[in-house]
Amino acid sequence: MNHKLLDTKDYIVFFIYFIIVSAYGLYVYNRKKTVNAGSKDYFLAEGSLTWWAIGASLIASNISAEQMIGMSGSGFKLGLAISAYEWMSAATLIVVGIFFMPVYLKNKIFTMPQFLSERYNKKVAMIMAVFWLMLYIVVNLMSILYLGALAISGISGISITFCILALAIFAIFITLGGMKVIGYTDVIQVFFLVLGGLVATYIALNLISGGKGITEGFSMLHAGAKDHFHLIFKKDNPNYIDLPGLSVLIGGMWIANLNYWGCNQYITQRALGASLPVARKGLLFAAFLKMLMPLIVVIPGIAVYYMVKNNVSGIDPNDMLTSTGVQDVNKAYPALLTLLPAGLKGLSFAALTAAIVASLAGKANSIATIFTLDIYKKAFNRDASENNLVNTGKVTVVVAMMLAVLLSLMLGDALMGEGKQGFQYIQEYTGFVSPGIFAMFIYGFFWKKTTSNAALFATIGGFILSVILKLLPGFVDLSPLYSIGWAVPNPAGIFEIPFLDRMVIVFAVCSIGMYFISIYDHKKGVVTNGLEIDGKMFKTSTSFAIGSFIIIAMLVALYSVYW
Numbered sequence: 435m436n437h438k439l440l441d442t443k444d445y446i447v448f449f450i451y452f453i454i455v456s457a458y459g460l461y462v463y464n465r466k467k468t469v470n471a472g473s474k475d476y477f478l479a480e481g482s483l484t485w486w487a488i489g490a491s492l493i494a495s496n497i498s499a500e501q502m503i504g505m506s507g508s509g510f511k512l513g514l515a516i517s518a519y520e521w522m523s524a525a526t527l528i529v530v531g532i533f534f535m536p537v538y539l540k541n542k543i544f545t546m547p548q549f550l551s552e553r554y555n556k557k558v559a560m561i562m563a564v565f566w567l568m569l570y571i572v573v574n575l576m577s578i579l580y581l582g583a584l585a586i587s588g589i590s591g592i593s594i595t596f597c598i599l600a601l602a603i604f605a606i607f608i609t610l611g612g613m614k615v616i617g618y619t620d621v622i623q624v625f626f627l628v629l630g631g632l633v634a635t636y637i638a639l640n641l642i643s644g645g646k647g648i649t650e651g652f653s654m655l656h657a658g659a660k661d662h663f664h665l666i667f668k669k670d671n672p673n674y675i676d677l678p679g680l681s682v683l684i685g686g687m688w689i690a691n692l693n694y695w696g697c698n699q700y701i702t703q704r705a706l707g708a709s710l711p712v713a714r715k716g717l718l719f720a721a722f723l724k725m726l727m728p729l730i731v732v733i734p735g736i737a738v739y740y741m742v743k744n745n746v747s748g749i750d751p752n753d754m755l756t757s758t759g760v761q762d763v764n765k766a767y768p769a770l771l772t773l774l775p776a777g778l779k780g781l782s783f784a785a786l787t788a789a790i791v792a793s794l795a796g797k798a799n800s801i802a803t804i805f806t807l808d809i810y811k812k813a814f815n816r817d818a819s820e821n822n823l824v825n826t827g828k829v830t831v832v833v834a835m836m837l838a839v840l841l842s843l844m845l846g847d848a849l850m851g852e853g854k855q856g857f858q859y860i861q862e863y864t865g866f867v868s869p870g871i872f873a874m875f876i877y878g879f880f881w882k883k884t885t886s887n888a889a890l891f892a893t894i895g896g897f898i899l900s901v902i903l904k905l906l907p908g909f910v911d912l913s914p915l916y917s918i919g920w921a922v923p924n925p926a927g928i929f930e931i932p933f934l935d936r937m938v939i940v941f942a943v944c945s946i947g948m949y950f951i952s953i954y955d956h957k958k959g960v961v962t963n964g965l966e967i968d969g970k971m972f973k974t975s976t977s978f979a980i981g982s983f984i985i986i987a988m989l990v991a992l993y994s995v996y997w
Contacts, residue, residue: 444780488716509735513662630785631730686934870896
């Protein structure tokens with residue numbers, strides 16, 4: 435039997451997972467009477483999700499093929515340092531819980547375009563609503579679908595076309611039940627994700643130790659791959675361009691994470707229908723789960739690096755090659771899964787599928803929410819009934835997924851095929867818009883004088899400046915900036931600014947520009963709409979404060995040990 439293909443036992447385990455998720459989804463759908471629910475209940479599960487469902491759904495929607503495959507590949511190449519995206523996310527979730535969520539809930543904000551409409555104007559809101567729809571469908575939904583199908587195809591031997599269609603249909607089935615079904619089934623998805631991921635890590639470490647256990651395996655891994663256990667890179671490190679030193683602690687990583695976790699409909703939607711105490715507990719639970727993620731998605735990549743480097747029995751180096759014979763780090767996680775025994779391989783296969791389907795469902799639901807509540811209702815049918823809005827959302831889910839399927843089949847291989855750096859690629863190009871959007875939101879929250887012209891400058895001007903800084907090395911020699919670490923040579927030997935540092939520059943320019951534009955507009959008599967903010971709303975419960983302190987202490991310990 436081909437070592438790579440799934441055994442009958444694996445398919446049995448996978449179908450058990452499929453039946454459990456589907457049956458529980460139908461149970462939640464019927465018990466919560468989603469069919470007769472209003473639009474806010476359908477899209478946001480208003481008041482229905484518990485803190486543990488919110489936290490699990492946040493992680494299930496966040497972790498997908500780009501983490502399971504792409505981040506494991508980055509672990510193979512960069513080492514533990516790539517964990518900054520996960521561990522700094524934990525700190526970010528605390529900040530979002532303290533400062534962002536109270537603002538949204540106090541002002542009854544249910545969608546990000548709604549926030550922009552009430553804080554700025556309808557023009558800004560509509561522009562961003564259309565922009566987010568395009569971004570979610572053309573970039574996010576397509577990339578999750580294609581990368582997920584590519585990974586599943588590589589493990590199972592099933593054609594990638596069939597995998598794309600099967601994932602899309604499964605995700606549609608979950609999404610049509612509304613946010614309640616997504617939220618509660620995500621608890622099961624996270625269970626499979628964590629369990630399957632831990633099993634893969636256990637097998638890898640046990641193989642490295644020669645069957646002497648995971649403690650001995652981790653010790654050997656740490657000793658044999660010391661260069662992969664540094665969290666902060668120096669500027670002479672060849673991977674500095676991806677993770678530029680202290681920027682992961684005090685620079686661009688914060689902008690990327692605060693924009694993702696605090697200004698992103700796809701993510702914040704899980705907590706917008708809850709009370710503030712429940713939302714905060716959910717965010718804190720997600721933060722603790724985030725601390726666990728590197729053990730599931732990064733350590734396996736480092737383990738495969740060790741196995742290939744030291745010729746440990748099990749990993750075939752040919753499993754890491756592209757069709758042209760070039761090493762493909764994105765094949766690290768699939769190569770590891772081939773080592774699992776029958777049954778456990780099916781469990782990890784289910785974990786990967788769970789991560790992909792949960793992300794697809796969450797993204798599709800966000801697309802439906804934005805289109806229905808912020809475009810259809812406001813531009814096409816202001817008097818739409820609640821039933822009409824829910825049905826429009828369901829149609830949007832199907833249409834969005836069909837578009838993603840077509841884009842995946844037509845463009846997936848060219849944009850994200852073998853050998854391409856999936857995770858880092860997504861992070862960099864999302865960073866073209868993150869600084870401007872984050873500046874627009876943070877100013878909108880906390881400075882009442884911010885005007886709509888300033889917001890448009892941040893979003894449009896920020897994107898243009900990001901493109902200019904990306905293309906600048908082709909016209910200007912940036913090597914003099916090397917001494918301060920703001921320009922390092924790329925693989926072609928051309929000095930360029932690391933993308934996390936570019937984000938800091940763009941955010942700074944957007945912030946300064948927004949300040950002066952707002953001051954100028956006010957002198958002309960422009961009136962702005964400030965949000966309702968009360969200092970008391972930022973106070974937290976004792977339990978939230980204690981949980982936050984534990985996470986910060988864990989981060990300090992990890993960065994102290996693996997600096």
